[in-house]
Amino acid sequence: MDFAFSPDQQLLRSTARAFLDEHVTPAVVRALWDDPRGERDDLWKEMARLGWLGLALPEAHGGSALGMVETAIVLEELGRVVCPGPYLETVVAAHGLQHAGSPAQQARWLPAIAAGSARATVALLDAELDWRPEATETRAERTLDGVRLTGVKQWVTWAHVADVLLVPARGPEGLSLFLVEAGAEGLDVSPVSAMDPGMRWSTVRLDGVRVGPGARLGEAGAAAGVLDDLLRRGAVGAAGMMLGAARRCLDMSVAYAKVREQFGQPIGSFQAIRHRCAEMLLEVENAHAATYYAAWAQDADAEDATLAASVAKAYVSEATRKVCGEAIQVHGGIGFTWEFDLHLYFKRAKALEASWGDADYHRELVVRHVTR
């Protein structure tokens, strides 16, 4: 029974923190808001060089064969600096390729992902705001030489920079998953402007996009299980990023409460502020336990791995919402300004809350799990 990180895991975290504190400063994050890509290739390459993109991939594909715990550590650190870019999307898609992909698909994409020369994303939502795989309406029609995909995918994160998209579609055999490469004919990616300028969403239209016979990921009609797996990992990963954001907001609030004076005293000496900070710490510690329990459960293939992922996403979403919001309250007016960095976290928390299955969806999954 050991809930502590190993020395290697601690080293991974301290290396990540040092790199990100130096290279992904708030100024860097803000400079990318007006950038059409919203992320930087040199940073991406550097993340690959640090081994983050192949962290959980097999060594044969250029990875380090580590797991979700290590991935969550990196994600927590990325969340701590509100790092923009498709890291979570890419590692989740890579996980899908690793577990459902053919040798050819793996050889085509995994080394490129590990090396930082390819990005990927997953298109989970169709027209309706329904996270269940069975709600997929996008159609897959068989043609003489492959499959033709038609439909609309909404709220796809970082689709505009992805080299490959994982697209679920419904065909004669049922629900299947397809790899669609950027630039395919009939593929239209339209960015949607949203609250968090560091998080990029797109509407992806597939207007009879033709993919070859080698583009199907996994067995025909068997995508539901793969999609559950992707959503599960995405949920744990999002929890990791939210945890990083929440802990940073707590740290900023405590530091501020120690120095900001009103009525001749630091505001942290007032119970109204101190108790708020104590509640924030409680949420952060519980979020930590939930995130890393779930990450460990994925790696250990524990019998409650599915349950734990949903618990983590549901709990950490609400905990982070509360902590990032309370941080603004502790700071007062300065916390509501554009120049101060708190809104970066507040907005990222909201964006992640609405990604990879929201808390309502994951709570429903939990109820289904416990009433089976």
Add this chain to the structure above:
Amino acid sequence: MDLRYSSEDLRFREATRRWLETQVPREEPATLEARRAWHRQLYDAGYVGMGWPVAYGGRGATPLQQAIVADEMARTGAPAPINPLGIAIVGPTIIVHGTEAQKRRYLRKILTAEELWCQLYSEPNAGSDLASLGTRAEDRGDHFVVNGQKIWTSGGLVADWGLLLARTDTAVAKHKGISCFLIAMHQPGVEVRPLRQITGSAHFSEVFMTDARVEKTDLVGRLGQGWEIAQTTLSYERGGSSLARVTRYAAAFRQLLRAVRTLQRGDRPLLEDPTVRAKLGRIYVDLEVQRYAALRILSALEKGESPGPAASITKLSYSEFEKRYHELVQEILGPWGQVMSAADDFAEVDTSSGEPGTWATAFLWSRAGTIYAGSSEIQKNIIGERVLGLPKEARADRMRS
């Protein structure tokens, strides 16, 4: 990070479960003597005072083994040991601060429940501000004489002995003038009156001391060391039976699932109602996080780390969770949740209080946890000051002292 139990822990759990399954009495022991007999059976099997050092009759068991036993007891519905305050607080206090003579005189009888103990701390005018307590202990040469009133004394009605905080010096700052004593409850100067709680039962009491006698040899530690001793005492009260607590929450949740499968709304079970499902999901998510947090604490304890002030996070977390839990249960069950005597089998639940009862009893008990052993407000002060390092509040009594 590896959250699996070792094969040794699994064997220990298995052996504990087998023992409990064959030994747990079929009916809740009704009399004090029956409960004492069960306690003695647990003690003889090595399941009482497990964390105490071997030299004092304990087992020197690891925190995880203690948690496993408590957990298996919760799972099998085993009645609790009878002397909880003696074992969790008084015994460890004597072990750390007591004289050799005190250790020889008291410790074994605490473990065997031959002598039952209560804790005489809170007073009508000294609750969260415990250090302002007014009960006086005067030195009369060969003994002390105690006058004052204590309140919220759990188990006071059956206790043979009490761990007492009383003021021995009024000339110094309030934290420095308090001493810690062991006081015999069966004497003319001690009167115990039951206090009924909002559940209707009387688990605690008021204790009036009028010229009560305490022997000189029953001073614990030095004169004036009482506050310091109480601080370590309070820390023993937090964090202990973490896994067992979650197991009881889960057992109650299974009862709740039976209820929502039985009760109907609109020709379908409540379980199929989306608003009910949302609440069930909210409870279970929260409950699982309590479990993960408990494992994290246990892992730290296993490494010999002392949770220290961080134990306040655990106490705050579970006590506030219990309130959220039972508020949602009440919303789901409506008037069914308010039944005080179990007519239907799904109405009887584990109230996590040691008191058997219904959802209504459990709901009422959920208000206790955020008050006893340091209220949520006190826990937040501790977290703010000692974990987060926020500045102390300017307080009138601190300015004086």
